[in-house]
Amino acid sequence: MSRSAKTVVPVLCYHSVGDVRRDNTLRWSVSPGDFDEQMALIRERGRTPMTVSGYAAVLRGLAPPPPRPVLITFDDGFPDLAETALPVLRRHRLTATAYVIAARVGTAPPPDGDPSLDWEQLRELHAHGVEIGSHSRSHCALDCLRPSELHQEAAGSRRALEDGLGTSVRSFAYPYGYHSGAVRSAVRAAGYTSACGVKNALSHPNDDVFAIARVLIERDTGTAGIGALLDGTGWPLAWRGERxxxxxxxxxxxxxxxxxxxxxxxxxxxx
Ligand SMILES: [Zn+2]
Missing domain, CATH: 4.10.910 (30s ribosomal protein s13; domain 2)
Known part of the structure; x- marks a missing residue:
């Protein structure tokens, strides 16, 4: 496949936007100033922002791809997504997809644990066009679970999020990017129409709609790194199957x- 800007679809995977440690590290916390610069760059480059479900329709052949698509996603549902990232996304007129851990929404953080978005914040994100997806019920490695546990994580989390939000939840992101045939089947059976992995590769119109490739954005990725990602350089195109x-x-x-x-x-x- 040719590596033209037309066929390359960068799907960015952020976690936290802030200067506090998450999971005991700053690695996954992008500073607010850097995030603002990165979103401005996406706009300057004339990229068309899409939600994951919008992109899934393209992958299924149900909609034509817009010119120069880009996807911005957030995993784990930290409160700074609503408090810090949302105003920046709105200012740059960008949409995004947030994958949240269903059992943590609106609950007090465990001792030494990280806080989560609450239901009101999730509804605010949704009201501003951010797609809300499931990042499982409890954020465990799904490819190690027994079928009944897997059902709870895939179908149970969808039901809980739909009940809390009052809207349908169509996309899933595998915790740690771990998935297998059984995991993908459970996610499909739960009624999701797309799912994101990680892969650290560029997506493209022939990508797997139940294992959409994303690139993890780290604190050190920087605006230059985002520029390279938008240029389609420095990362491979997503491959089919597993290594x-x-x-x-x-x-x-x-x-x-x-x-x-x-x-x-x-x-x-x-x-
Ligand atoms: Zn996660």
Whole structure:
């Protein structure tokens, strides 16, 4: 496939916009000033912002791709998405998709844990055109779960978000980007019409609608890094299927999950 700007679809994956640590690191927190610059650059480059469900319609052949599409996504549902990122998105007239962890919405953070968006903030985001998607119920590695647990994470989170928001939830993002055939089937069976992975690769009109490739944006990515991403340089085009090392890593994690859930007296290490 040619690597022309026409066929390359950058799908950016942000987490936090702020200067506080999330998951005990600043790595996934983009400073507000940098975020503003990055959104301004996307506008300057004449990119057309899309939600993931809008892009999914293109991938399914139901809609033509707009000129020079770009997708902005946020994982994990930190409150700064509503407090800091939303005003910037609105100022630059950009839309986005927010993937939230259903069981954490509106709950108090655990000791030393990160806060979550509440329902009012989620409804505000939705009212301003931000698509709300599910990032599972509890943010565990789905490809290690038993079928009943998987059902709770995929279908249960969708139901909880739809009940809380009063609108349909159509897109899913796999925690840590981990998915397998069983995970994709459960997500499809739960009624979602698209799902995002990570891959750190550029999406394109032949990408897998249930494993849309995204690029993780880090604190150090910088505006120059976003420029390279929009140029389609520095990242590969998304490939179909899984790499051997992905399968090997899953086999290891799955064995560990079964071991720790079968012997609950052991303390599961952090993932
Ligand atoms: Zn996540």
């Amino acid at each position: 051997l090392r992905t399968r090997g890593w899953r086999a290891y994690r799955r064995a560990r999950h079964l071991l720790y859930t079968a012997r609950p007296q052991l303390t599961q290490p952090p993932s």
